[in-house]
Amino acid sequence: MYNYLEYFLAAFIAVFIVLLVWFVVNIKKLRNL
């Protein structure tokens, strides 16, 4: 049965990557200041 798992994964990965990049960028900035 088709369960749309790939749509959930796509949304989840999009949220995860954007937030991860934001944290990495800002923690790097914090360390350099």
Place this chain on the structure above:
Amino acid sequence: MNLSLFILSMIVMGCNIVSIVFLTPMVPDQEWAQKIFYLHVPLAWSGFLSYFFVMLAAIGYLFSKNLKYDRIGHAAAEIGTIFTGLVLVTGPIWATPIWGKPWIWEPRLITTLVLFIIYAGYFILRNVGIYRQRVALISAIIGIIAFLDIPIIFISVEFWAAEIQSHPQVEMNKQPSGILSPFLFSLFAFTNLMFTMLFLKLKVLYLEDREQNYV
């Protein structure tokens, strides 16, 4: 304090992901696509809350001309825009299998897109290179005006003809059982994350201002 809040929000978010993936019930017809709801709605709520802080900080700046309020507004606007951007990404991913197309030009989607575009303009303006106090003043004015869009997003369902509104009002008491508790937990996790990001960004902006002798 920042580090403990960071660790706490990571633990809460980890529990939230486990809850969404393993504990929430599968809704017939939508299956996994429905679970996007646990990301999409809390992101929207946290984003709008963040924009509310932009407005409060803007009022604070207009009255006091203290750059501390500008930093709060700037940090909250950045987080609100990231969250609203993610709402505009997760929404179409959810809509594709359920509505059959990723985007429908209906009031709530349009007003949310308008909000995102206003804040895109806000950040362009912050980076045009005019002097710091002028940027703070104009940003505060935009922060207050842009917030007016948020009540419009909420009432857009009644504002325009209901028949063109394919975006249902979320009435939690009509949701299948087992959805409310994980949804509220997700709401808490994303709100907590939003505050963690806000404090982190405030620290970065404070140090940047100090480096340029504005503090």
